[in-house]
Amino acid sequence: MTEAPTSLRMIPIRLLAHGRAGDKGNRLNISVIAFGPQHFDHLKTHVTEELCQRAFASSPPSGITRYVLPKISAMNFVLEDVLDGGVNVNLKLDRHGKTLSYALLDMLIPAPPGWSFQDGNQLT
């Protein structure tokens, strides 16, 4: 593939945001928190429920809800029925789904306009 123009260059979410997964019963939540407020609107546009659905295409949740918290530049994704019955009966290796935050954070989104790799992963 030849190099795409800057605005079309795809980068993983984790260069712009961090997050954590938590479980309750058969529900999982994953936070996506901008490293700085300057990229929050861009993240809000691209890190959508549909993108989250694609991140979990191999074992799809029965529902995904996104909550937006602009004051702290964060989003919270709630995924239904991804833990095969919940932490205590799940036969998967990671019964809590704790590692799954990185399945979302590794998803590719367009780089923000004017963004360079040196800007990435910086706390402000």
Added chain:
Amino acid sequence: MGDVHIAAGAGFSNDRRELGEIAAQSLTLFEGHRYLIFECLAERTLALAQSDDGQRRQIERAIGYLEACINTCILNNIKIISNFGGSAPKEVAEAISAFLKQHNLRRKIGYVLGDELPVNDTEHDGRAISRNAYIGANGIVEALDAGADIVVTGRVADPSLVVGAVAFEHEVKWIDWNRLAQATLAGHLIECATQVCGGYFADTGAKQVPGLTRLGAPVASVARGHDKLKISKPLGGGLLTTATVTEQLLYEIHDPARYLTPDVVMDVSGVAMRQTSKNEVTLTGCVGHARPDWLKTLTCVDEGWIGEGEISYMGDTCLDRAQMARSILQQRLENIAPSAAPHFDIIGSMYGEAKNNAEHPRDVRLRMAVASHDREQVQALLDEVEALYLNGPAGGGGIRLNISARTATVAGAVRQNEAVSRGYLLEDTP
């Protein structure tokens, strides 16, 4: 009248024992009312505590946590609140009392009852082990009011450990939803202990964390009568920033405007935060709404056994051989136990298999997990993994087999008046 400072010395049942002492030392740096909490109950901890062995282990744990910090707590008048009472708060309180007497230490011990509910034999095919309601902070306040220095609880909602301390010291009314929500937020942020101050946060780049080998403990500071909440990490490694606090703020939260607890419905959708000092963040804007008129319950149900067997393969063709081994197991299990429904992972290729990645892994580990009420059957199916040593593809090694109890947790609800909790002092047992 002063501020209430609460530090967390454990965030799960088997946390680092040194953390309690770091937390107690941190509290000595604050003026006002000082509390140390240990949050020790996960969803199925209560089921594990039902056996005699489990009962003994929960007592040993409680005493292990206290042993590490009790001198500092007594010298500095730090009170302790913990759900390490597990399935038997009174018995754990008695064991603590005996331990303190043995060391000539004097503390008044309180405990909270009321979370345990009768198990309904007709539900879950008679396989229910325990049933508990998540109770609120009122029993803790009663025990503190009776003079307790150490309060031992069972299934109190995690943040209620902090709500109890704040409600007691600031005489918060049970309908003052904003104050209750603020104390709940304090509890929510510190209940996982180091997870808010550098634990479970480290990564490359901007997420580097100093001092991971000896993380410090978080302290929540609640002032009477205004809505600022301070979270800090005075001692030890780690870091406390708006980034670490935001991760913990949203941890295990669903709708940020409606976090349900037995004390209050907490609304963090309008919370703002600011780094007010190194390793100190101040939060504002948390509000509360009337508590739900029901309590969440959790029933632990015996679901038999989980068996896990693993085998490793190395080299360029490792993924092919792991897939061969998986296919052998699938076919043999179909003959031996057609209803076994085994689950397979090929660890090291989770992306490779799914994404058809051209870059193949250089070593992988095949894992099979099965569940059954029949322990012997689980063992027989794991024997099939072990047989891959001689009968499977080339170069398999590092087999490990493990069987563990499988306990399901089923959520339900009862009305608040069906699980009435009370606090007691050990001296005046009901």
